[in-house]
Amino acid sequence: MNNASDLCVKCGKCIPNCTIYDINHDEVTSPRGFLDLIAAYKEGKLQLNKELESVFESCFLCNHCVEICPSKLSVDNAIEKMRFDMVKKFGMPWYKKIILSCLKNRKWLDILAKLGYIFQSCAFHIQNKDFEKNLGMRAKFSMPFVKKGRFLSSFNKKSFLNSNPNFIDNGGSKTIGLYVGCLTNYCYTQTGFSTLKILKELKINVDLMKKQACCGVAHFFSGDFKSVEILAKKNIEYFEEKLQKLDAIIIPEATCSAMLKIDYERFFMMQDEQEWANRAKKISSKIYIASQYLYQFTSLKQLLKNKKQKKYSITYHDPCHARRMQGVFKEPRELLKANYTYIEMQNPDACCGFGGISMQTKHYDKTLSVGEKKVEMINQTMAHFVSAECSACRMQISNNLERKSSKVVFVHPLELIAKVL
CATH class of the missing domain: 1.10.1060.10 (Alpha-helical ferredoxin)
Known part of the structure; x- marks a missing residue:
């Protein structure tokens, strides 16, 4: 490199x-x-x-x-x-160690999600504002990552993967693997369920690939390369096995898909592990961000054309890791335009300001400065909803929308599409 x-x-x-x-x-x-x-x-x-x-x-x-x-x-x-x-x-700060260790161990997250669901109702002010009645919570105290007054995604009693069978037979000739990021699995589960609804309508079978591990992007951004290597090798081996029978693997998360599709190869090249870099590159040709696959390889466009128009307007934010790293920006827009009034914001590809754990903990004031600029662009459109295929963007934008008392609500594009179906 x-x-x-x-x-x-x-x-x-x-x-x-x-x-x-x-x-x-x-x-x-x-x-x-x-x-x-x-x-x-x-x-x-x-x-x-x-x-x-x-x-x-x-x-x-x-x-x-x-x-x-x-x-x-x-x-x-x-x-x-x-x-x-x-x-x-x-070394790594204690709070980063805890966060990254939990992300690396899904069994820990399963336990913590259950505890978190109980804890949040006691320690946070719960709000109910979202399109699909997803819950959000505002912190009452301050500590690293949980800043006082911050609007966060809430935990669910049961993760998305644990709420579904290993395989869903929709009577189709195609079978895809569904990879969900940690935020979708534990917080924004409606994104996962909406993806399943769309695939059911398209008669595409789904393998939930329940041995999937965290993609490791948070570890990569934080300098925890040892964990990245463990997670990446585990996922590559698992995907190699699964792709013998799958048509593709789709991911409704820009950051996760960029990590799996692009950064795995880059990471192993940085580590001078050419064999693993080659293996990562080989599986990448079968990995797609969900909107890209649904737009290019299914009949979803035609299916949506036969559905009624919704009386809502939408603007779209381009996640950095969708547009710049994967070249995906047309696909989600075209799918949303089929049934909603679409309004383009000024500079839709301007970063939302999430930036990862380091930015959210040590430079939270800077993330707010960037996020406020993004919210100004969103509010200027006067749209009902803002959408982006990324849960990190969702957390960041939702927090800033709430801080500015905006009437615009963030909804994942697959949730909006599922609502049409």
Whole structure:
């Protein structure tokens, strides 16, 4: 893999499009600045310290710079590698260890989800505002990741995977595997159920692949490369086995699908594990973000054309890991336009400001600054709903919509499509 810090020609085209630079006009926190610091570190001119750690944790990893770069330098991977080096030197904060350990162990999450469902009703103010009556909760106290007054997704008593059989026979000739991210599995379960409803209408059989593990994207962004390796190898081996009988694997989550489809190969190349990189690349050709597969390989477009128009308007936010990493932006729009009034927002591909665990814990004020700009764009459309194929975006945008007392409600595109059916 080419070394981005050595190949950067300092043209500066990335800077006007950088999410963190837009709210923090400092050359240090810009793609060019990050790469200069990395080069100085590699040359032994710069030592790792806590101030430098804070700088590298302030990147949203939105990939705007990679998209605009004439040489398509992988600035994101260079920053992820720096975070790995910082974890080796400084260790991982206790709260990150807990979060990442839980994500790595699904049995723990099953137990914690049940406890969380009980805990949230005592410790949080529960609100009921969503289109499908999904619950949200506002924190009453402050701690890392749970900031006081923050609107969060709520837990469900039973995860999506544990609520369904291993295999669903819809009487079709095709069978797909369904991979659900951790947020869909434990919080936004309606997204999973809506996906099943759509596949039932299309007569496509579903293998829920219940041995699927967390994709590891949170670990990757946090510099926990050991966990990424464990999770990635487990999923690759499992998918190789499953894809012998499946037509494809679909994922209703932009960040998860980007990790599985693209970043697994990149990660193993960074680790000089070419064999695993090749295996990751081979399975990637059968992995799709859900809207992409449904638009390109099924009769869903025609099915929706025969359904009635809904009296609701929708605007769409492009998740960074859908549009920039996977080139998916047309498909969800076209599916939604079939039955809803569509209104395009200004700069729909502007980052929502989620940014991962580091941003949400150490730079929460910056995530709010970016999120507020996104909410302004959403409110200007005067749409009933804003949609995006990403639960991380959903959490971030919902929090900022609530903070601004917006009347716009966030709903996943597959939930809106299922509502039509």
